[in-house]
């Protein structure tokens with residue numbers, strides 16, 4: 159069965175992850191790195207303020223409070239259950255820490271916003287340098303496809319075809335990175351907004367790391383999707399250069415198969431004429447070309 163293997167796209171996945179990390183996240187994490195405080199043993203409340211876990215503004219403390227912090231707050235403030243805040247006039251050392259933390263936060267947000275501006279400006283330069291080496295997967299795919307072709311048929315992969323496929327693949331991935339950038343920028347700006355306004359006691363580093371998870375997943379999605387598309391094109395090219403022009407559509411036979419592909423099960427199509435895979439848009443595609451499609455072609459011999 160002709161299926162996309164993880165080994166086809168694992169290099170691309172690594173590469174995309176590195177690009178996303180280096181371009182968007184490494185500089186942010188560097189900025190968000192907590193500064194070492196010289197106050198050796200601050201009180202639990204001051205320590206929480208320094209870490210940004212407790213916030214203070216005009217007589218109101220918000221955040222999450224453990225027993226030690228609550229005990230300290232209760233000395234000068236009263237708890238308001240409804241708003242989950244403590245209200246009161248803090249002693250000088252607590253106030254000083256709160257004002258300093260607030261100032262640090264403002265400076266940090268400003269730096270982060272500047273960096274987000276800079277990264278979206280520099281992404282075009284980054285994209286120019288991208289090159290996804292497909293050589294090893296290309297050979298592996300070629301062998302795997304040959305195995306599904308009739309015995310004795312071994313189409314040779316000529317240089318020009320290989321070059322063209324590789325170029326198309328690279329252009330598509332570059333476009334994918336470019337297209338992801340506005341969404342990435344928006345996500346990061348929203349993150350800064352949440353950091354500024356919400357009462358979340360996550361550190362900025364935690365928030366950046368959870369955005370990184372989203373981007374890492376996106377990298378894997380793009381690697382898999384584009385490689386699957388590539389593999390389908392490559393299979394059609396290999397089969398047709400071996401004189402095999404038709405295939406039978408085969409689904410992965412499980413409940414995740416979308417209805418439109420289920421209907422294609424067993425139908426026969428030409429490598430030059432992919433069937434409609436999306437009735438709504440009329441989009442056509444061979445097996446594996448639709449988003450997340452795990453269908454495959456079974457070659458039909460005349």
Ligand SMILES: [Zn+2]
Pocket residue numbers: 409416419445446448450451452453
């Ligand atoms: Zn499918």
